[in-house]
Amino acid sequence: MxxxxxxxxxxxxxxxxxxxxxxxxxxxxxxxxxxxxxxxxxxxxxxxxxxxxxxNKDEILWEIHHRKIGGYSSRLMEYYEQTNKTTYSRFQCFFHLLKHILCTAPHDLLFQSAFSHTYTRETMDMENGIYNHIFSPDEFRSGDMLRFLKGSLFHDGSVRPDLDPDEICAAAIHSGFGAVTALAQSPDRIIVRYHTDAVTLADVTFSLFLKAIKKEMPETDA
Missing domain, CATH: 1.10.10.60 (Homeodomain-like)
Structure with a gap:
């Protein structure tokens, strides 16, 4: 209902x-x-x-998630519209979004972490449950982040040709969210232990991932 x-x-x-x-x-x-x-x-x-x-409580839970996903998807597409719309740029936009959430709303990451088990269970069957009552078909839904990263043509010359689209997109989503969630959980301890801040560590993590997937351009003679 x-x-x-x-x-x-x-x-x-x-x-x-x-x-x-x-x-x-x-x-x-x-x-x-x-x-x-x-x-x-x-x-x-x-x-x-x-x-x-x-x-009931589940409707409250899912409406919180619904609102957050709506905000994330809108911001993601704003970023994307300002790029050259390559596969590599989609990964840049995704990591930029995660950094924005970490900087401005780390509690969102803590909520999504608590919510993850319920989310996984309810979205396993897309035809039933509260998920389809909260999300309309035209909204950003489960699996859409994976589809966004893959695009209509994954190997467009901007990323390494040996990458498996499904594997690298799944790795980006799970490792990306996992990294910022872990950083959001203990920002003070990170400063004390590593003498740096959570956002800097996120920047380093995402930069290494982007460097690893980017297609290297052949050197040209000067």
Whole structure:
């Protein structure tokens, strides 16, 4: 069932308050440990009032994810429109997006980390479950990041010809998100231990990946 709030025209501030409070609870306590009643209590409202917006905890969880994915996809395409639209540039845009999230909203990464098991389970069967109730067919959906990185012609001369498209795109997604999530979890410890900051380490990590996939241009005689 589609979340009830989608049919409501008022209380936008209350909706934002609910989603913000729920996200903080999910990050702090873990998704399984948070109850529908606890979310209502944290917002200073009754369970019945919360029910006017959402049927259950899962709808709240997926709507938080839905909003974040919408923001990510919009920013990703903004980056991409400013490039020469090669395969290599798509990887640059993807890593630029991850760096932006790490810099501006590290809590997003902590939420997605907590959410990852639920996300994987629900998106295994694209025909059922809450996923298709929250995401419309024309929105950025599960698997679209992989399709974005592969493009319509992966081997366009901008990346190494020996790369397997599926493997390198999957590696970029999982290692990229894994890196920024780990960095978001312990930024203070990174400064103390390595005398540098999380964003610098992300830059180094992504630069090495990009260097490894870029097609080397043949040297020309001067």
């Amino acid at each position: 589609v979340a009830k709030y989608k049919y409501m025209k008022h209380s936008t501030n209350q909706l934002t308050k609910i989603l913000t409070a729920a996200e903080e609870l999910f990050i702090k306590k873990g998704i399984q440990a948070v109850s529908f009643t606890e979310i209502a209590s944290c917002c200073g409202i009754t369970r019945s009032t919360l029910y006017r917006y959402f049927e």
